[in-house]
Every structure is written in C-alpha cells, then in structure tokens.
Amino acid sequence: MTSYNLLLLPGDGIGPEVAAEVKKVADFLGTAGVARFETETDLVGGAAYDAHGKAISEDAMKLALAADAVLFGAVGGPKWAKVPYEHRPEAGLLRLRKDLQLFANLRPAVCYPALADASSLKREVVEGLDIMIVRELTGGVYFGEPKEIVTLENGEKRAVDTQVYTTHEIERITRVAFDLAKVRRKKVTSTEKHNVMRSGVLWKDVVTKVGAEEYADIELEHHLADACGMQLVRWPKQYDVILCDNLFGDMLSDVAAMLTGSLGMLPSASLGAPDEKTGKRKALYEPVHGSAPDIAGQGLANPIAMIGSFGMALRYSFGLGDAADMVDGAIADVLASGIRTRDIAAKGANAVGTKEMGDAIVAALKKRA
Numbered sequence: 001m002t003s004y005n006l007l008l009l010p011g012d013g014i015g016p017e018v019a020a021e022v023k024k025v026a027d028f029l030g031t032a033g034v035a036r037f038e039t040e041t042d043l044v045g046g047a048a049y050d051a052h053g054k055a056i057s058e059d060a061m062k063l064a065l066a067a068d069a070v071l072f073g074a075v076g077g078p079k080w081a082k083v084p085y086e087h088r089p090e091a092g093l094l095r096l097r098k099d100l101q102l103f104a105n106l107r108p109a110v111c112y113p114a115l116a117d118a119s120s121l122k123r124e125v126v127e128g129l130d131i132m133i134v135r136e137l138t139g140g141v142y143f144g145e146p147k148e149i150v151t152l153e154n155g156e157k158r159a160v161d162t163q164v165y166t167t168h169e170i171e172r173i174t175r176v177a178f179d180l181a182k183v184r185r186k187k188v189t190s191t192e193k194h195n196v197m198r199s200g201v202l203w204k205d206v207v208t209k210v211g212a213e214e215y216a217d218i219e220l221e222h223h224l225a226d227a228c229g230m231q232l233v234r235w236p237k238q239y240d241v242i243l244c245d246n247l248f249g250d251m252l253s254d255v256a257a258m259l260t261g262s263l264g265m266l267p268s269a270s271l272g273a274p275d276e277k278t279g280k281r282k283a284l285y286e287p288v289h290g291s292a293p294d295i296a297g298q299g300l301a302n303p304i305a306m307i308g309s310f311g312m313a314l315r316y317s318f319g320l321g322d323a324a325d326m327v328d329g330a331i332a333d334v335l336a337s338g339i340r341t342r343d344i345a346a347k348g349a350n351a352v353g354t355k356e357m358g359d360a361i362v363a364a365l366k367k368r369a
C-alpha cells in the first residue's frame with residue numbers, strides 16, 4: 001500500500017475541530033487499504049504566534065516543504081487583533097503560499113441538491129450548480145511591492161499596495177483554468193478590470209493569446225470582475241471555470257461559496273507547478289471558510305469543507321480519483337439522509353455537531369467501500 005506524508009496545520013478557532021474529522025477519514029482509508037496516510041501536526045496562525053512569536057515556525061515550514069500535501073484548517077481571531085502586522089495569523093498562510101509557490105488556487109462551488117434551500121438565492125438559481133473558481137494565488141496586490149504606509153512631510157499618511165502581474169504569471173494560471181475546463185464543460189470566463197487597470201489590460205491580452213494558441217476548442221469569454229460578481233448572484237449556472245487574479249478571486253470565491261448554502265461546505269486546493277523530475281506538485285488544501293471564533297471550541301462547526309479538502313488532496317496530489325469520488329459521494333449521502341450541522345440546518349430543525357457529522361461521513365464511506 002502506498003504511503004503519503006500529510007502535514008496537518010489545524011490553526012485557530014474551529015480549525016482543530018474540523019481537522020480532527022479529516023484524520024478519521026484518512027485513517028479509515030488506511031484500514032480500507034486505499035493508501036496509508038502518515039500525519040504530522042504543527043502550529044500555524046495565532047496558535048503558532050502564541051508558541052513561537054511568529055505565525056509559522058521555521059520547523060513547520062520545513063515540514064510543509066517536505067510533505068506530500070499540507071492540510072490547513074483556518075487562522076485568525078480577535079485574540080490576535082493587536083499583534084504586529086507582520087506576525088498576524090494570516091501571515092502564516094501567506095508565507096506558505098509564497099514559499100511553496102502555490103500559484104493556482106482551485107475553489108469549486110457545488111450546490112448539493114439536498115442543500116439548495118439553504119442558499120439565500122432561489123432553488124432554481126442554485127440547484128445543480130457546479131462551477132470552479134481558479135484564483136491566481138502568489139501574485140497581484142497581495143504580494144506586489146511597494147506595500148507600505150509612509151508618513152508624508154505634512155504629517156499625513158500615505159498607504160500603497162501594488163497590483164502587479166507578469167506575462168509568465170498570467171500564462172501559467174490561464175493554462176490551469178483551461179486544463180480544468182477541458183475535463184468539465186469546456187468554457188472559461190476570465191475576469192479583470194481592463195477598463196481601469198493596466199494589469200487588467202495585460203491579463204486580458206495574455207489569456208486571449210493562450211486561449212487562441214493552445215485551447216482553440218475551449219470557449220473563452222471575458223467579464224469585468226464587478227459584472228461577474230453581479231452575474232454570480234443573478235444566474236451562476238452560466239459559468240463553468242472562472243479565472244481570476246488574486247484579489248478578485250478572493251472576493252468572487254466568497255460570493256460563489258455562499259451560493260451553495262454555506263461557507264462551511266467549500267473545499268479548496270492550492271497547487272504549485274509540477275516538479276520537472278518527479279512530476280509532483282507542492283500542494284496545500286484548505287476549507288474556504290475562516291476560523292469562526294464565535295463558535296470555536298463548541299463542537300458545532302461543519303467539517304464538510306475540511307473533509308472535502310482532503311478529498312481534493314486525494315484527487316490532485318495522490319492520483320486517487322476513485323477514493324476522492326468516494327469521499328464526495330459519502331458527503332452527498334450524508335446530506336441526502338438529512339443529517340445537518342447547524343449552519344446548513346433549516347430553522348428549528350435538529351442539528352448534529354462536528355464529531356457526529358465526521359462519524360456519519362465515515363459510516364457512509366464504509367457503506368460505499
């Protein structure tokens with residue numbers, strides 16, 4: 001049986017609670033003979049700051065660089081509101097993305113039929129929704145320099161963030177989007193603001209060129225990023241793959257996430273380029289939701305996004321597509337049976353806790369195995 005190294009970075013808030021449920025699923029796949037997952041656990045975010053004075057330790061970074069995949073929970077919370085900016089919990093996540101060169105962020109937004117009524121939009125708008133947001137993750141305004149607050153001569157302050165993209169950065173994320181569209185519904189919608197941003201002009205040009213030269217059989221359309229936000233809540237099923245830069249992708253993926261009923265449902269994958277010798281990619285998998293400090297420690301959090309993120313690891317890091325389908329199927333089975341955590345339960349209906357949801361998914365896996 002093949003064995004893989006997983007680094008678990010549960011982080012803050014509900015992170016440790018949902019990460020514990022992933023461990024159950026990984027252990028089950030081991031006993032079922034699918035693959036063995038050796039897990040190590042380390043700190044990130046506020047938890048790492050409390051222990052080491054920074055949002056991720058050098059030791060944890062080493063483990064992350066060596067792991068076959070990193071499974072990340074969530075970071076942040078009011079407890080760390082006053083820590084120095086460079087040590088804020090989010091800095092741990094940004095360092096991982098940058099140092100592992102995880103430039104491609106895949107954020108699927110799938111609306112399970114059983115949950116169509118949990119969405120704030122009408123059932124017919126979201127039922128059967130299956131879109132993929134592809135977000136550039138190591139460039140743009142998140143990392144562009146200068147990035148600073150300076151004091152001017154008159155005592156006033158001036159803050160600068162820099163939106164910057166090179167041809168190469170746009171090309172490689174564009175290829176990720178088109179390659180995914182190939183095995184989906186063969187349509188890419190690229191978003192930018194070329195009407196006000198030079199980086200948007202370049203983005204649109206490069207995407208158009210890559211599309212025409214390398215993916216003539218895939219439909220390509222361009223939407224201004226603001227209009228895409230509007231269309232996502234008007235008629236999201238028009239989309240298949242949506243390609244975005246780092247900042248627009250951050251916003252549009254939250255919008256897309258909410259279409260599905262709950263932020264607690266959505267997994268994500270952050271991938272590097274395949275290694276030239278081994279073909280392996282560095283990868284980090286994390287739920288789209290945050291650390292939810294308001295419900296942390298109460299056993300109420302929905303572990304589905306975290307378990308779904310492990311499912312994405314099976315698919316994209318380990319080539320275990322069948323096992324990934326089994327995990328996705330088990331989640332769908334549990335939802336179809338009516339089991340709900342609080343975030344996706346109808347008002348007044350009974351809800352289960354984090355552990356019960358994890359156990360139900362493992363039980364559904366057993367039935368499918």
Ligand code: IPM
Nearest residue numbers: 075076090093094250253288
């Ligand atoms: C996300 C989050 C992060 C981001 C934060 C936690 C830095 O919102 O992954 O979408 O802005 O990228």
Ligand code: MG
Nearest residue numbers: 250251253254
């Ligand atoms: Mg975000």
